[in-house]
Amino acid sequence: MSDTVPNSFKSPRFLQSLICFSVIIMLIAGGLFGLGISLHTLMFLCLLWAGAHAYSLGYRYLQIRELMSNALYRAMPAIYIFILIGMVISSFMHSGTIATLMYYGLSWLSPTLFLAIGLVLCAIMSVATGTSWGTVGTLGVVFMGIGAAMGIPLPIVAGMVVCGATFGDKLSPISDTTNLAAMSAGTDLYRHIYAMLFTTIPSFIIAFVIFLVLGYHYANNNPVLLEVSSIQIALDSTYRLSPLITLLPLVLLGVLSIRKVPAEVTMSCSIILAVLIAIVYQGQSSIAVLNALWENTPASTGIANLDALLGRGGISSMSWTLLLALMAIALGGILHGAGFLATLLAGIITRVKRTASLVATTIVSGFLGNLAMGEAYISIILNCQLFKPKYEQQQIDNAVLSRSVEEGSTMTTGLIPWTTAGAFYAATLGVDVLDYAPYAFFNYMNAIVAVIMASLGVGLLSAKAHQKEISV
Structure with a gap:
């Protein structure tokens, strides 16, 4: 035709x-x-x-x-990926992959490097989840509170959060806009991501250096780490956070992506591994985990924004x-x-x-x-x-x-x-x-x-x- x-x-x-x-x-x-x-x-x-x-x-x-x-x-090929994206996100939530990234990532914060590290953490979160909105609604809110306690102007903190959150929204293989752009232009998903690396990485490095320099102006300020501590306690009480196990789905996703395995196969393998970890290692109900692949539900950590993020994903969310x-x-x-x-x-x-x-x-x-x-x-x-x-x-x-x-x-x-x-x-x-x-x-x-x-x-x-x- x-x-x-x-x-x-x-x-x-x-x-x-x-x-x-x-x-x-x-x-x-x-x-x-x-x-x-x-x-x-x-x-x-x-x-x-x-x-x-x-x-x-x-x-x-x-x-x-x-x-x-x-x-x-x-x-049509991208439509298949759209369906898989929702299942990748929900399975990563239940396996503890996202929770582990948040828990250990937040431990890296220091007053001098707050803006630079915050940028990297938001970027990692957005790449892992494929969403800028979820990153802004969780880590972004936490960083705004800590930034205010440090005396850092809130517009600067907000700009840092948006930069990091947008990084993954543009570059993540499970981001809807990344897949949509590749689909609409008629190019392969990984070819699209490869092309973006040429301009995205230098731009991100420039932004990182700028935030690093800005951060040194607030080196003598003392942060209030109550927000970080409460999130880490909530995550630790909800999941078993062993990086050698919980990060395996993300590692598998990255390895297969680098080897240019078709996106549908890569995502399916990561989903299966994450589901197994959620059931066997996290001890979750197999029925609940499998139902979450269709429609995930909020977690019960006691922190509203955190519960909302951990409840993202599922086919219906796409x-x-x-x-x-x-x-x-x-x-x-x-x-x-x-x-x-x-x-x-x-x-x-x-x-x-x-x-x-x-x-x-x-x-x-x-x-x-x-x-x-x-x-x-x-x-x-x-x-x-x-x-x-x-x-x-x-x-x-x-x-x-x-x-x-x-x-x-x-x-x-x-x-x-x-x-x-x-x-x-x-x-x-x-x-x-x-x-x-x-x-x-x-x-x-x-x-x-x-x-x-x-x-x-x-x-x-x-x-x-x-x-x-x-x-x-």
């Missing part, structure tokens, strides 16, 4: 494409933030609107449905993101298949000749998508659909596309007050987005590093070279 526009159908004019997109943006932005309408409902209305425009070009219902189905068919992704992919199928995307941005993209300019334009487009639609998910999908033909034309690997889209969408969503991520961070940490945004060095430094490296020709993967590797 082909998703190109058949010759018997009319091509959309620029004005019609502009009107089509403008109404979609107004529907999402106005409906979500002005009227409080469910994002899924708004996506349904956008599908009807885009379908009506496709109908005016000569498409009929079955052909419009085929455009949507073609897009969904290409996304339903909101998965259903939204399916609807957005279907919308992208219409917009791309009927030619609206190509017509609207033909004037801009055709003027982009240099690779660095293409990367910069992709990143800016992702940021503008967040500004307009308030959600990184939709911005990721639409921008991948939008720029993919240009990257293929310049023989740039699709992994560079997915990386650039994440640097524009995933990295900036927490820096905008009216996005769902920005609103959540501000409410949870008690600091306004515009106050902590200047200190979220990693989030905006990543885009700067990416453009500089593209200008120097560093970290750019060739699609032709990748095809040769596959054929060997």
Whole structure:
């Protein structure tokens, strides 16, 4: 099946494409933030609107449905991963893997290195769980309390938490945005992560050094470690915390990922091992552990935020993101298949000749998508659909596309007050987005590093070279 526009159908004019997109943006932005309408409902209305425009070009219902189905068919491998992600998270919770990371990680805190170590701990937590929200809601809250006791300005602490939490949200193989970007760009998950390492690691190191220098200004302050102690006691009383056993699922996940074992197989093996540890070593009910793979429930440590994190995961927890992704992919199928995307941005993209300019334009487009639609998910999908033909034309690997889209969408969503991520961070940490945004060095430094490296020709993967590797 082909998703190109058949010759018997009319091509959309620029004005019609502009009107089509403008109404979609107004529907999402106005409906979500002005009227409080469910994002899924708004996506349904956008599908009807885009379908009506496709109908005016000569498409009929079955052909419009085929455009949507073609897009969904290409996304099927990532849909399998979405289902597995929920089970990985819940199984890691019950095996004590996450609890062990928290328990021993919190022991490393010291007044002088608080900001730098906090950044690393948040990064480790977000990589292990694949969620920035869960990290902000647990370690983030703890660090805000300790930072206040140390006399460190709270916007700086909040910026550190957001940096660390975003690191895993972008780079973790079990992050929904990581998988969504790879899926939408049509690249392999591990190829996508490999491409991101070129720009993400240098950016993170820069942020680490900055927080290290800032931390030395507060070296003489004494922290109140009551928050840390209470969490460690709660974890120790709930789980058996032996790193040699409880961290095995995470080690297995990492080893198989490095060996480039297919993501579905890697995640399945890690799930099975974590379930066995939860039942045999942690002594949990086999029925409860297996049911948690579908829908996890809060733990009972006595600390509300901690209980909520340890109760994350399960297939059902991915339903909101998965259903939204399916609807957005279907919308992208219409917009791309009927030619609206190509017509609207033909004037801009055709003027982009240099690779660095293409990367910069992709990143800016992702940021503008967040500004307009308030959600990184939709911005990721639409921008991948939008720029993919240009990257293929310049023989740039699709992994560079997915990386650039994440640097524009995933990295900036927490820096905008009216996005769902920005609103959540501000409410949870008690600091306004515009106050902590200047200190979220990693989030905006990543885009700067990416453009500089593209200008120097560093970290750019060739699609032709990748095809040769596959054929060997």
